[in-house]
Amino acid sequence: MDKFTNSAWFMRIVAFALAALLFISINFEMESDKKSLGLSTAPEISTETIENVPVEVYYDRENLVVSGVPETVDVTLKGAKSLLINAKNQRGFKVYVDLSDPEISMGNRTVTFKITDLNDKLVATIDPEYAEVNVQERVTKEFSVDAEYNTSLLEDGYTAGQPTVSPKTVKITGAKDAIEQISYVKANLEISKGLNETVNGKATVKALDRDLNKLDVTIEPASVAVSLEVSIPSKTVSIVPKQTGKAKDGVRIKSISVDPKEVTLFGSETNLEKISELKLPVNISKIDGDTELELDLTKPGSVQKLSLGKAKVTIRTEKVDVDQKDADPVDEEVVQEPAQDQEEETEDKPVEEDEPTAIESKTFNNVKIEPVGLQDGLNAELESDVTSITLRGKADDLKDITKDDINLTVDLSNLDEGTHDVELAVNAPAGMDWELGTKTVTVTIIAKGEET
Structure with a gap:
């Protein structure tokens, strides 16, 4: 055993084993360190789509116009994830169409989109791939x-x-075909409903073809100043006082005057042509003596507005015997009753100096009845709007009286909707007795818009 352990081969084998263990240990630790640091020997590949990437167009802008190139495209990138994130956040690349060749011909052509300033390790796909320009x-x-x-x-x-427009002309730049299609150059002034005064404003200029389609051109200036003068036709007419009601016993109305004597009406010319005067009803039934009143002027329904809202009315009176009947002048064809022949009765009788003048009568048929004082928002329907009246008085006074000297009215100022029997008021020349064919008239008052 000692011999084996002391041999050279034993020592070699042990040394090799130790070297192998050391190598494996060192490589294992290095791989662990790389993973902990996010390093990889094989990078992770992915894709990323970037939408609405602006498209640049290179061409001779002084002499050419190019249309048909979309403003944006979508770009899909493929490559290492870290590179994709950087490209998406920085957007340092550009998508463009190159039409800068000076020899380029006019007309329609198909061009492809190109990309520049992109990392070489990324692959780009553009949607759409090309455009018809x-x-x-x-x-x-x-x-x-x-x-x-x-x-x-x-x-x-x-x-x-x-x-009126300022400036009156504009310069329009565009493709030759588009310029030749221009039929109208309009500036539309935006106004609100119910405009009743002069307006000054800015209006955007548009170039239109004959079918009023907007053309793709450049306009200089893009907007103009527009002034629109707004007014309303007017007409000045007399204010005519029209007495209503009956004077009290013992009171005679000598005169009724109004101040101012004229008022200006505002409205459409068609409606103003139909108006010759503005009538002002004056109720004399409560007048005891000389009186001054301030009365509201009633705006005709066909008129937009009046120059004033009130007028001062001056009434002059005189005291008379209670038995004496009178009326005051007002206003309209005439059927006259023949006077009795007095010559045969007085042929053989001497005429006394103080013999009273003969009394005659005169009958007027179809005298118009005029409603007055009707409240705003209401309409009045008279069962009959004409009647007859017989005047009696001195022959000399009667002969010059015409239908225009008689005015018949019905006062509706205090009446609401419904049917009413209203007494007629008579305005006739002073010194005349009169008798009406009918003393009252049936009036139906309804709201406007409810007429049948």
Whole structure:
């Protein structure tokens, strides 16, 4: 045994075994250290898709226009995961289309996307792979700008003039084919509903073809200043006082005057043409003597607004005997009753100086009955809007009286919806007795929009 252990071969075998154990131990520790540090001899391969990568186009921008190139593409990268993460976060690469060749021809062509500044150890796939583009000569031309707006947004009764534009012309640059398709250059002024005043604003300019399709061109300037003058037609008419009601016993209305005498109406020209005066109802039934009143002016339904809301009314009166009947002048064709022939009765009788003047009568048929004082939002329907009236008075006074000197009204100021019997008020020339064909009229009051 001692001989064996002391031999040279024994020592060699032991030394080899120790060397082998040491080698295995050292390599095992190195592998462990690599794994703990994240190192690997075989890197992990994966893929990553980066969406919406901008596309750059290289071409002669001074003389050419290129269309059809998408603004972005999707890029899928394949390689070591650490490299993918860095590429995704840094985005140091570029996707481009190269049309910079000076010999490039006009028209349609198919071009492929290229990528640059990407790590050589990464493989890129671009979606889409290619694009159909159109190359055209670049043209710049000057066009006049027409402003437009939605007229239906104006408030009722208001009108607008022709909108003005500044500047009046713009320069449009684009492909020759696109420039040749331009039929309209419009600047649309945005306004809100119910516009009733002049407006100044900015409007974006658009180039349109004959079918009003927007064209892909560059416009300089891109927007213009637009001014739209908005106004409302007006008409000045007289304020005409119209007495309503019946004067108290012993009181005669000598005159009714109004201040101011005129008012300006605002509305559509069509409606204003139909109005010649503004009537102001004046109820005299409570007047005891000379009186001044401030009365509201009633805006006609067809009018947008009035220049003033009130007017001062001055009423002058006089005291008369209770037995004396009178009426005051107001307003409309006439059928006159023939006067009795007095000559035959007085032929053989001497005429006394103080003999009273003969009393005659005159009948007016189909005199219009006018409703007054109707509240806003209501309509009135009269069962009959005409009647007859007979005047009696001195022949000299009667002969000059016409239907225009008589006014019949019904006062609806205190009436609500429903059917009412309303007494007629008579305005006739002073000194006349009168008798109506009917003293009352049936009136039905309903809300606007409920007419049958």
